[in-house]
Amino acid sequence: MFIDRLVQQIKEKKSNVVVGLDPRLELIPRFLQERHFQQQGKTLKAVEEILWDFGKEIIDQVWEIVPAVKPQIAFYEQYGIEGMSAYRRICRYAEQKGLSVIGDIKRGDIGTTSKAYSNGHIGSTLVEGERIEAFAVDAVTVNPYLGDDCLKEFMEDIQEANKGMFVLVKTSNPSSIQLQDLETGGKKIYEVVAEMVAAWSHQALGKCGYSSVGAVVGATYPEQGERLRTLMPKTYFLVPGYGAQGAKAEDIVRCFNEDGLGAIINSSRDIIFAYTKKDQHWREDQYGEAARTAALRMRDDINSHLLQLGKCYW
Numbered sequence: 001m002f003i004d005r006l007v008q009q010i011k012e013k014k015s016n017v018v019v020g021l022d023p024r025l026e027l028i029p030r031f032l033q034e035r036h037f038q039q040q041g042k043t044l045k046a047v048e049e050i051l052w053d054f055g056k057e058i059i060d061q062v063w064e065i066v067p068a069v070k071p072q073i074a075f076y077e078q079y080g081i082e083g084m085s086a087y088r089r090i091c092r093y094a095e096q097k098g099l100s101v102i103g104d105i106k107r108g109d110i111g112t113t114s115k116a117y118s119n120g121h122i123g124s125t126l127v128e129g130e131r132i133e134a135f136a137v138d139a140v141t142v143n144p145y146l147g148d149d150c151l152k153e154f155m156e157d158i159q160e161a162n163k164g165m166f167v168l169v170k171t172s173n174p175s176s177i178q179l180q181d182l183e184t185g186g187k188k189i190y191e192v193v194a195e196m197v198a199a200w201s202h203q204a205l206g207k208c209g210y211s212s213v214g215a216v217v218g219a220t221y222p223e224q225g226e227r228l229r230t231l232m233p234k235t236y237f238l239v240p241g242y243g244a245q246g247a248k249a250e251d252i253v254r255c256f257n258e259d260g261l262g263a264i265i266n267s268s269r270d271i272i273f274a275y276t277k278k279d280q281h282w283r284e285d286q287y288g289e290a291a292r293t294a295a296l297r298m299r300d301d302i303n304s305h306l307l308q309l310g311k312c313y314w
């Protein structure tokens, strides 16, 4: 199952870090951009090659030290077909390197449409009687706003194709409080969603004791993270918000269980664009090395905080 593979990689690498692949063209080293713009002009095809070169180098630098990457589809989709082609190439390359690939797609619709999303992103699509994989990443993020019948459509691929999903429960952005913290029947909306997710989680439990149905829980709300940990004990958390959004290791440790497992922590900008940090004096052509150093620092920061609490799996 997806979750067993993920937990095995976490244990092997002693790392709970997910590198977020959110390429922003304007932050990609200039020499890389010029190489492709000179060859192919100011075209989307040139952008595809820039995104590919940049993402490949990041993966080459981090694949041995992290269990997973999270490509954010929006940063590829904004460049149309060529951007999506770069997304697919990056996802496949990361998979070849043995990484778990979590497509941050945040999809969800009425049942039949959700099924099409699931087919395209974690399952396969029927073409003239044959099933063909379009993106086929290991797991995706899912928006639960349309309710249970939306989530149900992803379950078939989770159970039969051994894939996973992370359902948005409490997001890291400031205005997540606007809807997610509203109360209904004495509960916050995010608690209601957490109960839904916990129920689905029981249908996809792996040998490791955790489920392939996970939850997105923002690191920027540590108290809520702790509460959600108790509501969803078997659910793996994908936790964004560390680093650029301000959350620290002491915040995110509350998302872990006593066994030292239960959460993977994402950081995107702070890792992939670490070479731009003024105080670290990296050269542009060292952007990959800078990313590796940032991922190692983040791993050690989280591990030392887990160790202090006795929440260690090794």
Ligand SMILES: O=c1ccn([C@@H]2O[C@H](COP(=O)(O)O)[C@@H](O)[C@H]2O)c(=O)[nH]1
Pocket (backbone or CB within 6 Å): 020, 022, 072, 104, 170, 171, 172, 173, 216, 217, 218, 240, 241, 242, 243, 244, 245, 266, 267, 268, 269, 270
């Ligand atoms: O609640 C959420 C859900 C998803 N995200 C995504 O994670 C990364 C965070 O990037 P940073 O550069 O580390 O801030 C990005 O892709 C978001 O879309 C989130 O931040 N919060």
